[in-house]
Each structure stands twice: as C-alpha cells, then as structure tokens.
Amino acid sequence: MASTTQPILRVEGLYARISGQQVVEDVSFSVAPTGVTALLGRNGVGKSSTIKAILGIIERDGTVEFDGERIDGLRTDRIVRRGIAYVPEDREVFASLTVEENLTLAVRQAEPNRALVDELFPELRTRSQQAAGTLSGGQQQMVSLARALLNDNRLILVDEPTKGLAPKLVFDVARVLKAAAETSPMLLVEQNLTVVRELAQDVVVLSGGRVVHRGPAAEFLDDERLVERHLGVAGAEDHHTPEGSGPDGGAR
Amino acid sequence: MNTVILLLITGVGLGALYFLVASGLSLIYGLMHVLNFAHGAFLTLGGLLGWEVGRRVGDGTWAGLIVSMLVGMAVGALFAVVTELVFIRRLYNRHIEQVLVTVGLGIASVALFEGIWGTDAIITNKVPWLRGTTTVLGARIPNHIWLLISVAALVLAAIVLFLRYTRYGLIIRAGVENRTMVTALGIDVRKSFTLVFAIGGAAAGLGGVLASVYYGNVSAHQGQSMLIYAFIVTVIGGLGSLTGAAIASVLVAVLQQFANFYLGGTGDLIIVLALAGVLLVRPSGLMGRKLS
Ligand SMILES: Nc1ncnc2c1ncn2[C@@H]1O[C@H](COP(=O)(O)OP(=O)(O)OP(=O)(O)O)[C@@H](O)[C@H]1O
Numbered sequence: 277m278a279s280t281t282q283p284i285l286r287v288e289g290l291y292a293r294i295s296g297q298q299v300v301e302d303v304s305f306s307v308a309p310t311g312v313t314a315l316l317g318r319n320g321v322g323k324s325s326t327i328k329a330i331l332g333i334i335e336r337d338g339t340v341e342f343d344g345e346r347i348d349g350l351r352t353d354r355i356v357r358r359g360i361a362y363v364p365e366d367r368e369v370f371a372s373l374t375v376e377e378n379l380t381l382a383v384r385q386a387e388p389n390r391a392l393v394d395e396l397f398p399e400l401r402t403r404s405q406q407a408a409g410t411l412s413g414g415q416q417q418m419v420s421l422a423r424a425l426l427n428d429n430r431l432i433l434v435d436e437p438t439k440g441l442a443p444k445l446v447f448d449v450a451r452v453l454k455a456a457a458e459t460s461p462m463l464l465v466e467q468n469l470t471v472v473r474e475l476a477q478d479v480v481v482l483s484g485g486r487v488v489h490r491g492p493a494a495e496f497l498d499d500e501r502l503v504e505r506h507l508g509v510a511g512a513e514d515h516h517t518p519e520g521s522g523p524d525g526g527a528r
Numbered sequence: 529m530n531t532v533i534l535l536l537i538t539g540v541g542l543g544a545l546y547f548l549v550a551s552g553l554s555l556i557y558g559l560m561h562v563l564n565f566a567h568g569a570f571l572t573l574g575g576l577l578g579w580e581v582g583r584r585v586g587d588g589t590w591a592g593l594i595v596s597m598l599v600g601m602a603v604g605a606l607f608a609v610v611t612e613l614v615f616i617r618r619l620y621n622r623h624i625e626q627v628l629v630t631v632g633l634g635i636a637s638v639a640l641f642e643g644i645w646g647t648d649a650i651i652t653n654k655v656p657w658l659r660g661t662t663t664v665l666g667a668r669i670p671n672h673i674w675l676l677i678s679v680a681a682l683v684l685a686a687i688v689l690f691l692r693y694t695r696y697g698l699i700i701r702a703g704v705e706n707r708t709m710v711t712a713l714g715i716d717v718r719k720s721f722t723l724v725f726a727i728g729g730a731a732a733g734l735g736g737v738l739a740s741v742y743y744g745n746v747s748a749h750q751g752q753s754m755l756i757y758a759f760i761v762t763v764i765g766g767l768g769s770l771t772g773a774a775i776a777s778v779l780v781a782v783l784q785q786f787a788n789f790y791l792g793g794t795g796d797l798i799i800v801l802a803l804a805g806v807l808l809v810r811p812s813g814l815m816g817r818k819l820s
C-alpha cells in the first residue's frame with residue numbers, strides 16, 4: 277500500500293554499531309501514516325537494533341525523518357517526546373517499581389489515557405501495588421504496552437510483543453495492538469506470521485542488517501518461497517485465526 | 529560490658545559519618561555508574577567552609593554549629609553540581625575518563641585546600657554540651673556521638689522519603705535499574721544525574737562538618753581518608769543500594785572499633801578482610817543487584 281501520502285517515518289541509509297560491530301547496514305524503508313508496518317527477519321538480523329537506532333538508543337548514522345523532520349541528531353528522550361512510544365523486546369519493566377509507578381513514569385501528557393488502559397488491561401488495576409518484577413511474563417507485557425498506550429502517540433514502535441507468550445495471550449496482545457493501530461501508526465517486529473497477517477499492511481524484511489524485501493504484507497506472506505528464503509519458515513501459517521499456533525521462531 | 533556498649537555506640541556514630549559519604553557515592557554509582565573519587569573533596573570543602581563561617585557566627589555555640597552544617601551542605605551540593613555539569617556530563621558514558629577526571633579533581637582539590645588552609649589539622653572549638661558525656665548502662669558515651677547518629681538518621685529518612693514519594697525519586701529508582709528505558713519513556717535522565725550529585729554532595733558536606741565535630745579538627749585531608757572507608761562501605765553494602773550503604777556503614781564502623789580495641793589496632797586490616805570476604809561470597813555486596 278505504497279500510499280501517496282507522506283510516510284510518518286522515513287529511514288534512509290541507516291547504519292548502527294554495537295560495541296564496534298556493524299549491526300544495521302544501509303537500511304532504508306518507511307512507515308505508512310496509518311496502520312501497521314511489520315519489520316521481519318530471522319533471529320539476529322538486526323530488527324531490534326534498527327528500532328534502537330531510530331530511537332537513538334544505540335549509535336547510528338544516516339537519515340531518520342519523523343513526520344517530515346530529521347530526528348537522527350536528537351537525544352532519545354527528545355525523540356520520544358515528539359510522540360513516539362517504544363515497547364521493547366523483553367518488556368523491560370522496572371522490576372523493583374510497582375505497576376502503578378511503572379505507569380506513572382511513562383505518562384508524557386497532562387491527561388493520560390487511564391480509562392483506555394484500565395479497559396484494555398483490567399488486571400493491572402487490581403495489581404497496581406504489586407512490584408512489576410513479580411508479575412508473569414504476560415502481565416509484564418501488558419505493563420509495557422500500557423506504558424505506551426497511556427499517551428497519545430504519533431507512532432508506536434513495538435518489538436516482539438508476543439515473544440514467549442501462551443497462544444491465548446498472543447491473541448490478547450494482537451487484539452490490543454490492533455486497537456492501538458487504529459489511532460496511531462505502528463512499526464511492529466513480530467515473528468508470529470499469523471499475527472503479522474492479521475495486523476500488517478506492509479512488510480520490511482531484513483537479512484544480515486540489510487533490507488532484502490519491502491512491499492504489501494499479503495503479497496509477501498502468500499509467496500511461500502520468499503517467506504522460506506527470508507524467514508526460514510514455510511509460509512504455512514493458520515490464516516486469520518490468531519489462536520492457532522503460528523510458526524513463531526521467537527523462542528531462543 | 530561498659531566497654532562493649534561504648535564501642536558499639538561510638539561505632540554506630542562513626543558509621544553515621546561513613547554513611548553521609550557512602551550514601552552519595554552509592555546513589556551516584558547506582559544511577560550513573562560513576563565511581564566518584566572527588567567525593568572526599570566535597571566533604572573537605574564542606575567541613576572547611578562550614579567551619580570558617582560557623583566560627584564567625586559563634587565559635588563553639590549551637591548557632592555556629594547549625595550555621596556550619598547548613599553552609600557545609602550548601603557548599604558540598606554546589607561543588608558536586610559544578611563537578612557534574614563541568615566534568616562528568618561532558619564525558620557521558622565514558623566511564624574510565626569519568627573516573628580519571630574525578631581522581632584528578634580529588635588530588636587537585638587537596639593541593640588547593642593545603643595551599644589555603646595549610647597541611648596541618650586545625651583544632652576546632654566544640655559546643656560545650658558536645659564535649660560532655662552521657663552515661664548509658666554504665667558506659668560514658670561522648671555526647672557528639674548522639675549528634676552524629678541523629679543527623680545521619682535524619683538524612684537517611686529524608687533521602688528515603690524523597691526517593692519514595694517524589695517524581696524525581698521515582699526517576700532515580702527507575703534509572704538505577706534501567707537508565708536506557710527511562711530515557712526511552714521520554715525522560716531527560718540527566719537532570720536526575722545533577723540532582724543525585726547535589727544530594728550526595730550535600731550529605732558529604734554535612735559529613736565534613738560532623739567529621740570536624742567527631743575528630744575535633746578540620747584538615748585538607750579529612751575527605752580523602754574518609755573516602756577510602758566510604759568506598760569500602762559502599763562496595764560491601766552493594767553499589768547503588770542506599771539501604772545497603774546504611775547497614776554496611778554501621779557494620780564496618782562497629783567492626784573497626786572492636787578490632788581496634790580488642791585486636792590491637794587492627795581495625796583497618798579487619799575491614800579490608802571483611803571487604804574481601806563479602807566480595808568472595810557476594811560479589812554484588814550485601815544488598816546489591818546481581819552484576820550484569
Ligand atoms: N549488546 C550487544 N552486544 C554485542 N552484539 C549485539 C548486542 N546486541 C545485539 N548484538 C548483535 O547485533 C545483531 C543484531 O541483533 P538484534 O537484536 O538487532 O537482532 P534481532 O533481529 O532483533 O534478533 P531477534 O529476532 O533474535 O530479536 C546480532 O548479531 C546480535 O548478536
């Protein structure tokens with residue numbers, strides 16, 4: 277769906293290093309102003325690093341334009357305050373802080389979307405005084421998503437939100453992401469192709485730190501040879517039923 | 529029995545002094561991963577300027593002492609903030625350089641203080657009550673010990689309340705755990721760096737004034753010698769843990785007092801051995817997070 281409208285995020289010739297090692301090489305792609313763009317690729321190809329480079333969490337070079345303005349020279353907190361939420365791989369909740377404190381810390385606006393978060397994650401309300409480190413993996417993922425959704429975002433970057441979750445929870449998370457994507461564009465790293473098919477309109481595929489494919493999601497997912505070549509899995513996911521155990525190479 | 533009580537209570541008093549230095553070291557390391565070797569200079573300058581101002585207000589009076597403590601805190605905080613803004617901030621994430629610059633600053637400060645105040649300790653006047661003693665279960669406890677213990681307890685309570693109930697406290701607690709994620713939530717964590725330096729510097733400056741009460745003198749070297757003990761305390765307590773620093777301060781000082789008395793002045797040796805023991809059994813210290 278290469279639209280004629282301006283992309284919300286444009287990445288051009290992005291390079292990034294971690295402790296001297298090149299992990300993102302000349303990556304270029306854009307994220308549509310609405311809906312979900314999926315960032316795919318096998319383990320270790322640089323998906324998380326690409327997101328971290330966009331946010332300035334790791335050293336980077338190249339052009340990153342957010343809503344037409346360069347953000348590649350800005351500090352991470354400045355970038356985020358422009359309206360970009362980040363849901364990191366492995367949740368990264370503050371273990372020693374309570375659920376409530378985790379959420380309070382994430383609020384960037386005068387009137388956070390408390391009602392929405394309470395509605396999406398009723399469980400977090402009952403556990404508001406529990407230390408986040410004692411929550412289950414699924415509950416921690418809810419905290420991590422809630423931190424993002426408390427704010428009105430202009431873009432959400434989500435890194436493997438369903439990793440390590442039971443099938444029922446994968447479905448719940450996919451539902452939350454779908455709701456979130458209705459109000460804000462999203463760049464989603466996701467190994468579960470069923471979820472990708474359900475949510476994404478476009479895909480960007482990485483291999484060895486480089487972009488090897490870009491295009492409409494359905495077209496890519498329907499091409500079993502492409503999927504096999506770039507993701508190393510047969511494109512045999514269970515269409516349109518997120519409860520099904522799609523191939524999720526997420527386990528390590 | 530009297531001796532045990534005396535050693536115990538004076539040990540806690542000395543521990544109070546250690547805590548005033550170690551609390552800042554621990555917070556600064558926890559949040560910023562900077563081992564601040566200039567911390568002793570905050571203490572020394574706080575003690576010296578506190579004394580200079582306090583004796584002019586009223587030498588050996590409560591008013592003079594209270595003014596010294598306020599001046600000591602202000603001087604320590606200011607010195608620390610300038611250190612952070614001028615040196616540490618420019619070396620963001622370059623930990624080796626940060627350590628080197630604090631070592632250099634520590635050494636240069638001592639030289640400067642020696643130039644101004646001389647190399648010898650200067651005897652200070654004490655408030656009369658603080659020169660007296662109070663008998664507890666037969667042991668005659670020097671009154672200045674009560675001052676040290678109560679001030680350190682107030683400082684501990686204030687820092688704990690600050691960390692627990694303020695937004696900056698929340699940011700600091702989160703930052704000690706995962707600084708990157710704090711910035712990824714849109715928070716400028718550098719403001720809290722300056723703040724922990726200010727808090728640590730104020731506590732150290734106050735410690736400088738109390739050290740002059742404890743030792744009965746001020747000197748250009750007070751901070752440097754105190755810093756060594758404070759580092760040992762911080763490591764034993766667990767770098768980054770305030771509670772750990774509080775507990776370890778008291779443990780180390782009490783141990784030191786007992787060893788000095790019963791084992792022929794081997795206090796320093798014993799606490800170094802204790803440090804080695806803790807590092808072998810629990811490398812991250814008593815209350816420290818696992819090292820990653
Ligand atoms: N902290 C680090 N130190 C050294 N190398 C790292 C570090 N983090 C990532 N890398 C390397 O960078 C490369 C890209 O990692 P990245 O996490 O971006 O991959 P990914 O596509 O997100 O993988 P996954 O699907 O497993 O999450 C990998 O080769 C990885 O080993």
Ligand SMILES: [Mg+2]
Nearest residue numbers: 323324325365
């Ligand atoms: Mg990853």
